[in-house]
Amino acid sequence: MEKLEIVFTEFTVDRITATMPVAGNTQVYGILHGGASAALAETLGSMAAALHGAGKTQPVGVDLNITHHKAGRSGLVTAVCTPVHLGRRSTSHEIVISNEDGARIATARITNMMLPVEN
Structure with missing residues (x-):
């Protein structure tokens, strides 16, 4: 997250949003590198799944x-x-990435398997 300069702006089970600059990515x-967009999407989807698991998975x-x-x-992209x-046992999330004008530049979907946390 630090390397890509991802900044979270909303963080709930129902909705996570973040921004990322095009410059440097x-x-x-x-x-904008497609891999940076994918990393942004995977970061949000994985964080959302972790929130859903509430530390139990x-x-x-x-x-x-x-x-x-x-x-x-240019500028910032925003992911929702x-x-x-x-x-x-599993979660699926949709991530929409838009530019500063609100135009959709990418759509992603991530599926996570939820594993029990071992103590």
């Missing part, structure tokens, strides 16, 4: 997919993570 052509990512709709060119499924 670009690929060779100067646009530990999320382990089993699937992440992301569709890039348009290039992130909302639950699709909150179960005892």
